[in-house]
Amino acid sequence: MNAPTHPDHLLPHLNLRAVPPALVDALKARFADRCSTALVVREQHGRDESSFTAPPPAAVVFAESTADVADAVKLAQAHQVPVIPFGVGTSLEGHLLAVQGGISIDVSRMNKVLSINAEDLTVTVQAGVTRKQLNEEVKSTGLFFPIDPGADATIGGMSATRASGTNAVRYGTMRENVLALEVVTASGDIIRTGTRAKKSSAGYDLTRLMVGSEGTLGVITEITVKLYPLPEAISAAICSFPSIEAAVRTTIQIIQLGVPIARVELIDSNTVRMVNAHSKLGLREEPMLLMEFHGSPNSVKEQAETVQEIAADLGGNAFEWASTPEERTRLWTARHNAYFAAIQSKPGCRAISTDTCVPISRLADCLLDSVKEADASGIPYFLVGHVGDGNFHFGYLIDPDKPEEREKAEALNHTLVTRALSLEGTCTGEHGVGLHKMDFLVTETGDGAVEMMRDIKRALDPSNIMNPGKIFTL
Numbered sequence: 001m002n003a004p005t006h007p008d009h010l011l012p013h014l015n016l017r018a019v020p021p022a023l024v025d026a027l028k029a030r031f032a033d034r035c036s037t038a039l040v041v042r043e044q045h046g047r048d049e050s051s052f053t054a055p056p057p058a059a060v061v062f063a064e065s066t067a068d069v070a071d072a073v074k075l076a077q078a079h080q081v082p083v084i085p086f087g088v089g090t091s092l093e094g095h096l097l098a099v100q101g102g103i104s105i106d107v108s109r110m111n112k113v114l115s116i117n118a119e120d121l122t123v124t125v126q127a128g129v130t131r132k133q134l135n136e137e138v139k140s141t142g143l144f145f146p147i148d149p150g151a152d153a154t155i156g157g158m159s160a161t162r163a164s165g166t167n168a169v170r171y172g173t174m175r176e177n178v179l180a181l182e183v184v185t186a187s188g189d190i191i192r193t194g195t196r197a198k199k200s201s202a203g204y205d206l207t208r209l210m211v212g213s214e215g216t217l218g219v220i221t222e223i224t225v226k227l228y229p230l231p232e233a234i235s236a237a238i239c240s241f242p243s244i245e246a247a248v249r250t251t252i253q254i255i256q257l258g259v260p261i262a263r264v265e266l267i268d269s270n271t272v273r274m275v276n277a278h279s280k281l282g283l284r285e286e287p288m289l290l291m292e293f294h295g296s297p298n299s300v301k302e303q304a305e306t307v308q309e310i311a312a313d314l315g316g317n318a319f320e321w322a323s324t325p326e327e328r329t330r331l332w333t334a335r336h337n338a339y340f341a342a343i344q345s346k347p348g349c350r351a352i353s354t355d356t357c358v359p360i361s362r363l364a365d366c367l368l369d370s371v372k373e374a375d376a377s378g379i380p381y382f383l384v385g386h387v388g389d390g391n392f393h394f395g396y397l398i399d400p401d402k403p404e405e406r407e408k409a410e411a412l413n414h415t416l417v418t419r420a421l422s423l424e425g426t427c428t429g430e431h432g433v434g435l436h437k438m439d440f441l442v443t444e445t446g447d448g449a450v451e452m453m454r455d456i457k458r459a460l461d462p463s464n465i466m467n468p469g470k471i472f473t474l
Contacts, residue, residue, distance in 0.1 A: 012052050012094060012435050015469065016101040019058035023079040027059055027103070030071055034062040045104040046097065048089050049151075049339075051350040051400065052435060054097040057084060057104040064109045066182060066190055066221040072105050073219065073465075074188030082465050085215045087128065087154030091161060092353045093434025095214055099469040105219060107156055113137045114222065122179060122196050124224040127156025143227040146171040149430065150336055156220045161432040162212030166335065169255070169388030170262045170294070171228065173430070178211050182222035186461035196224055209456070214432055215467035217460050231262075231294035235304055236328040239316045240286040244268055244371055244383075246314045247287045248364045251387045253310045255360050259303055263292040264388035265335050268371070271342065271382040275334045278341035283334060284318055289387075290335050292328070335384065342382040342395055349397045351382075352409045354436070356420035357391040357429030366423050367392055370416045379409055391429035433471045441472060 027035040036042070037059050046056030058081075061072045076083045082102025089096060098104070110126035113134065117123065118141040125134060130152045134145050147158060149165035157163075159181065164173035171177070180194030193206035210217060241247040244266070251264055267275070267288045276283055289311070293303040308319060322328045343351060358366045367385070374381050374394060385392030394416065396409035417427045417440050427433075427440035442450050450472050457464070457474065464474055 012054055012097060012099050013469070014054060014099055016055065017080070017082060019081050019101055019103070020079055023075060023081055023103075024059050026075050027061055027072065030075070031061055031068070034064070036060045036062070042104075045086050045089070045106060048091040048094065048096040049353070050092055050094040050097075050434070050436065051352050051398070051406070052094040052097055054094075054099050055101070057098040057102055060086075060104045060106055062106045062109055066110075066184065069105055069107070069184045069219050069221055070188045070190055072103070073184050073186065076103055076465055077186065077188060077463060080463050080465065082468050083219065084467050085156070085160065085219045087157035088130065088152070090149075090151035090153045091157065091434065092431045093428075093436040095161065095432060095434040095467070095470060097435065099435065102465070107219070107221065108154065110221065116141060117196065118143060118227075120196060121227045121229075122224055123227055124180075124196075124222060125155050127154060127159075127221050127223065129155050131155065131158065138227060139230075141227075142230050144230050145177075145225060146228055147174055147177060150339070155223050155225065159211050159220050159223050160213065160215050162430070164386070164389075164391070164430045166263045166265055166386055168386060168391075168430075169264060170260060175208065175211055177226045178207060178223060179226060180224035181207055181210055181220055183210055183218040183220055185218045186463065186466050190221075191218075194224070212432070214434065214470050216457060216470055217466060219466075233297040233300045234292065234294055234323070234328065235300045236290070236292045236322045236331050237304065237307075238283070238318075238320050238331050238334075239289050239291070239308075239311050240284040240318045241289070241311075242286065242315045244287045245364060245368055246316065247289050248367055248387060250289065250311045250314045250316060252360055252363060254307055255388055257306070257310070259306055260295070261291060261303060261307065261388060262294040263290070264386075265290040266383070266385040266387045266392065267334060267338060268383040270380075271338050271384060272334065274341040274345045274382060275337055278344055279333050279337050281334065288334070289316075290331060338382055338384050339395065342397060346380055346397045348399065349380075350400045351395040351397055352406065352413065353393060353395045353431065354413045354416060355391060355393040355429050355431045356417055356425055356427060357389065358420050358423045358425030360390045362423040362425065363387060363390050363392075366420055366425065369419060370394065373415060374412060377408055377412055379405065379412065386429075389429075390425070435470060438472055
């Protein structure tokens with residue numbers, strides 16, 4: 001394996017580049033009070049939800065248009081200074097950290113829904129629109145945008161990290177749902193990729209190249225995504241199980257039988273306990289599946305009955321159904337509050353979050369052994385999973401002032417990812433590579449594939465100013 005776990009490797013490698021005062025002066029002349037060098041603003045834009053720390057960027061530019069982004073990038077390019085795009089800061093693998101210094105371009109003010117094409121089931125938005133805002137603006141059309149990573153992330157950030165989430169088992173990820181992009185390149189040029197057409201064979205698929213590029217090839221400023229009709233009927237359920245194995249094997253049977261379930265999420269008993277304390281709920285403190293069914297009333301009923309039979313055969317009990325929005329919200333509180341509940345369960349801790357994804361037939365093999373190792377380690381953890389597509393997350397709760405805890409958690413992560421790769425899975429199902437998974441990417445794809453990625457990076461960003469130090473080293 002390429003990913004060592006000794007302490008020297010556990011913190012980000014810093015290679016700070018100088019930011020000349022002339023660049024800051026030029027940015028302030030162009031953007032006035034929309035360019036900030038205040039420490040509190042820079043610190044806010046120099047951290048994400050990862051456990052890593054690094055010095056903040058030298059300045060933050062608040063862009064309000066694609067032209068603003070292009071001008072900021074041109075100025076940075078002229079001074080060979082790194083550029084880091086920023087949405088709302090919810091990434092988990094150190095994507096936002098200024099490990100080579102530079103400036104942050106905040107696109108959160110670029111928050112307009114530009115066009116809703118209900119007849120074609122598409123919508124075009126600026127990069128700073130959040131997923132909740134998007135669904136609020138399109139709900140009157142009877143349509144919705146299904147990608148739900150949990151956090152109220154921006155559509156630009158979700159595109160850059162190729163996000164997915166709880167609905168991916170039915171609706172796919174950002175890879176399947178982004179049709180077209182507007183991107184500011186490393187030279188400050190503005191390009192468009194893709195169209196609103198359902199398919200195309202025109203040239204290289206630059207849209208797919210940019211989706212998941214984590215800001216290393218350009219700054220995404222506009223996105224056209226697919227919409228879906230709101231289901232005629234929605235029903236949700238929770239079901240407790242005597243063991244994680246029973247819950248996982250229930251999931252495997254649901255998928256292998258072709259039940260078109262919209263969501264199927266696993267929460268382990270540790271996490272249920274944390275959520276109960278955090279949200280004042282009374283859920284059974286056992287491994288739990290949270291499920292949601294979309295379709296016509298009859299199809300939802302048939303799906304639910306099939307799933308209930310499968311679960312009952314494997315010891316599932318205490319089914320609780322919900323068909324109104326209020327009831328569904330209550331049931332999903334456990335899943336959406338899991339991260340914050342876990343953080344609050346150990347005051348002052350940081351979570352080393354990781355995720356892997358394996359073929360559905362190998363899910364039990366990967367997950368059950370990883371749970372045994374986490375239990376034996378003595379490190380508090382939480383476990384949640386979009387298990388319908390073989391994706392799950394551990395969050396190891398550590399004291400950031402105790403290096404030995406970080407080392408132990410990273411050793412667990414190393415073993416977990418190694419296992420997933422040996423089962424023909426991936427080192428990250430949805431968090432992205434960022435800083436945390438760079439060495440695992442080499443193990444997963446091979447030196448030749450990573451070198452091809454480097455070639456693309458060098459061709460499109462010869463000065464290496466676009467979010468440098470992420471995905472791979474140059």
